[in-house]
Amino acid sequence: MSRLKTGAQRASHETPDYADTAASDLPLHRMPGHHIRRLQQVAVRLFAEEANVDLTPVQYAALFAVAQRPGVGQAQLAALIGYDRATIGGVIDRLEQKKWLARVASVEDRRVNLLTITDEGREALSRAAASVRRAQERIIEPLNEDERAAFERMCLKMLAHHLG
Amino acid sequence: MSRLKTGAQRASHETPDYADTAASDLPLHRMPGHHIRRLQQVAVRLFAEEANVDLTPVQYAALFAVAQRPGVGQAQLAALIGYDRATIGGVIDRLEQKKWLARVASVEDRRVNLLTITDEGREALSRAAASVRRAQERIIEPLNEDERAAFERMCLKMLAHHLG
DNA sequence: CTCATATTGACAGCATACATACAAATCGTA
DNA sequence: TACGATTTGTATGTATGCTGTCAATATGAG
Known part of the structure; x- marks a missing residue:
């Protein structure tokens, strides 16, 4: 049985007034997870808007990492x-199709695919750099310098706690 | 060519040392978009860990919103x-399969599906509330009170700028 | 050396997300 | 009222992301 009073809802503008929410006292606009999800959507959109190369954020991260660590395995x-x-396999498939990444079977460990970036891949990465930077700047554009630093610090704090 | 001195980044502790990155002076651990993506992964994982009901974060948000606004259309x-x-259609499909949401054809506008939550849906929402709250708290657990407020404020600031 | 154990990459299945296109329906305006 | 423009829900195709399973391969304890 629910205690939800639906009578309270009127037409409001952008943020709906989730008044009298007995079932959950946590409206969407108070949930960090909700904000993070929407920020992620924004970040992907900005990345796509700025991109001058056919690269998704994920593909860029993968290509960048392989450039840093040639010969790394998929895992x-x-x-x-x-x-x-499981996800990385498909990402690599698509980067391989574009000839930007190559899989080479390892001799030492026959399970492993050694990943290397091609010259075209390096060229694409180089070409993408500026637009990626612009996209990153646009995300945090509304924040001032102090806030940007604080945001990064808090993100790293949360990630270290949950992943470390 | 960038003005950023990439020589400045030495081996830092946890994050891999992307030293001498000529192709891009923006290493992954300095990209807000990268942090946001990983936070999103964490948030989804925590939600799943805490969940005592068969609901994804997206499904919860949809169910919650329909509970607040019965008779809302999909768009x-x-x-x-x-x-x-396009995405919401599938979400609603799955919630409808679980009998937690119902589509009712509108009489006024025959294009529209009026969405309503069922009693079972309300019950599921009610049952999920506590675990959703716990998941939200766990995300920002490493932040102190001031930081939590600041994080929420900055998220809303960015979202308002990019979506408003 | 051998066998239990773990790791690696592939695959299937499910659930977001987005762009695009489409038919049906509605709306605005001439 | 007629008709172009818009809106709604659906479908398709692509790209993440996750869980679980599997075969091939390493590894380590005995």
Whole structure:
């Protein structure tokens, strides 16, 4: 049986007034998870808007990481940038199709695909750099310098706690 | 060419040392978008860990919103909680399968599906409330009170700027 | 050396997300 | 009132993301 009083809802503008919410005293606009999800949507959109290369945020991260660590395996790469082993396979497939990444079977460990970036991949990465930077700046554009630093610090704090 | 001196970034502790990155002077651990994506992953994981009901974060948001606004249309619902019109269809499909949400054809506008929550839906929502709250608290657990307020404020500031 | 154990990458299945296109229906305006 | 523009829900295709399973391969304890 619910205690929800539906009578309280009138037409309000953007933020609905979730008044009298007995079932949950946590309206959506008070949930960090909700904000984070929407920020993620915004970040992806801005990335796509700025992009001058056919790269998604995920593909960029993967390509960037392989450039830093040539010869990394798929599982290692996944751990490095925070992906699932299952997900990374498809990402690499698409980067391989574009000839920006190459899988090479390891001789030491025949289970492993050694990943390397191609010259075209490096070129794409280089070409994308500026627009990626712009996208990142646009996300935090409404924050002042202090807030940007604080935001980064808090993000890292939460990530260290939950992932570390 | 960038003005950023990449030489300045030495091996820092937990984060891999992306030293001498000529291709991009923005390492992953300095990209807000990267942090947001990983926070989103954490948030989803915590939600799933705490959940005592078969509900995803998205489904919870949709169910919650419909409970607040019975008779809302799919497009309105999508706008309300920040989804794509195309995405919301599948979400509603699954909630309808569980008998927690019902589509009713509108008489006034025959294009519209009026969405209403069922008694079972209300019951599920009520049952989920505590665990959803716990999941939200766990996300920001490493932050102190001031930081939590600041984080929420900054999230809302960015969202208002990019969505408003 | 051998066998239990763990790791690696592939695959299937489910659930977001987005862009695009579409038919049906509604609305605005001439 | 007729008709172009818009809105609504649906479908398709692509790309994350996760869980779970599997075969092939390493690894380590005995």
